[in-house]
Amino acid sequence: MIYVTGTLFFFNATPESLRVTTPIGHSYSVNDPAFKTNSGILTGRQWVEGNDAMLLSRGKDIFNTMYEDIRNARNSISKETFVYSGEEVATTMAHELADASKRGADVHFIMDYLGSADVTTDQLKIMEDAGVQLVRWRKPAWYQVPNLNHRTHRKLLIIDGEVAYTGGVNTADEWLDDIQEGGYKDYHLRITGPVVHELQGAFSKNWVASRGELLRGDRYYPHLETTGNLSMQVTTSHPGNGSIGVRKMMLHAIASADESIRIGSAYFFPDDKFLQALVDAANRGVHIKILTPNETIDKSFVRMASHTLWGQLLDAGIEMHEYQPVMYHAKLMIVDEYFITIGSTNFDNRSFRLNDEVNVSILDEDFARQMTVWYEKDLAQSERITMEVWENRSFFCKAYGWVIAIVMGVYL
Structure with missing residues (x-):
């Protein structure tokens, strides 16, 4: 009976999804118009012109900039996050959203149920009493077993349908401090321009899924107007039904690389087809660097499992680095210093298959160079893991990593 129950739970919690399993050949570069055209077709999300983006990397700056925009909100605020916790950030955000609601803005807030497990009753009450419309996404229920493993991992904030934020930063105290003070290293974007409609639409889809309410009209x-010269694309992923657009987008970008790929990922445990795409790119001469956390990672078992995959990457000449100062939480990829994607998506199958995710991609040489400078600064504070270092891991690390990798490989 236990075996049958466990089997039913497993297959309900891990949906079968259609995904790319055959290699994508190198047919054009990321700066070729064909890349832009085909990436829109492959993901179902077209590129939008005339945008601007500010890259934010310091926790205090990120939250203070958000608070300033929230204070200027007139019509609506749409917020979605995975983690919502902490005495300082979560409480301050609750008050800011409550004040906006009292001023007459329509405030909609989706927080993942598991990610917000530490939210306090007082923090919820501050918002609810002010009229903030709250959703605890995917609250566990015995009659919704298939949804138990489907989390929203997105980090979205849209103000008046005019300004949007997205990236890797959760609404939690770990992101508040500078890295010198032990805060998480991460990146976030403040976006203006026509592409904000795409991010509002991504939020609205989950609002419909949770409340059945359609957000429409000028308030959203x-x-x-055009605010800059950035060409941007919003890509989303949803559990099952082949809706793993972010993975397709990344595979397409990897296949289109000519010179370099820089990856930053808090949790690096992709499937074997994704790994093979990286190896194929390295074999045709693309210089690849991958940056992940060291032992400061908040989920040590993921690091151990990830290490089991590194042999084939190192053998292909791919550089593996571990960030030393603090927990590295960024999720980004830079290709040929022209294409960038940044958002909530980790390079693992939980993000690719099971979570609701959102990424923003940019085609722009100047912005890519700016992001590359930041990446290389992070790399300078990292340790490169050579084949010798990798092979000389302790027996425990190898065995433990192997077991966890099998569990993660099956479960994810």
Whole structure:
């Protein structure tokens, strides 16, 4: 009976999803118009012109900039996050959203149920008493077993349908401090321009899924003027049904690389087809660097499992680095210093298959160079893991990593 129950739970919690399993040949570069055209077709999300983006990397700056925009909100605020916790950030955010609601803005807030497990009753009450519409995403229920493993991992904030934030930063105290003070290392974008409609649409889809309410009209989708010269694309992923657009987008970008690929990932445990795509790129001469956390990682078992995959990457000449100062939480990829994607998606199958995720991609040489400078600064504070270092891991690390990798490989 236990075996049958466990089997039913497993297959309900890990949906079978259609995904790319055959190699994508190198047919064009990321700066070729064909890349832009085909990436829109492959993901179902077209590129939007005329946008601007500010890259934020310091926790205090990120939250203070958000608070300032929230204080200027007139019509609506849409917020979605995985982690919502901490005495300082979560409480301050609760008050800011409550004040906006009292001023007459329509405030919608989706927080993942498991990710917000540490939210306090007082923090929820501050918002609820002010009229903030709250959703605890995917609250566990015996009659919704298939949804138990489907989390929203997105980090979205849209103000008046005009300004949007997205990236890797959760609403939690770990992101508040500078790295010198032990805060998580991460990146976030503040975005303006017509592409904000795409991010509002991504949020609205989950609002419909949770509340059955359609958000529409100028309060959410005002006319948006051009604010810059960035070409941007929003890509989303949803559990099952082949809706793993972020993975397709990344595979397409890897296949289109000519010179370099830089990856930053808090949790690096992709499937074998994704790994093979990286090896194939390295074999055709692309210089690849991958940056992950060291022992400061908040989920040590993921690091151990990840290490079991590194042999084939190192053998192909791919550089593996571990960030030393603090927990490295970024999720980004830079290709040929022209294409960037940044968002909530980790390079693992939980993000690719089981979570709701959102990424923003940019095609722009100047912005890519700016992001590359930041990446290389992070790399300078990292340790490169050579084949010799990798092979000389302790027996315990190898055995433990192997067991966890099998569990993660099956479960994810």
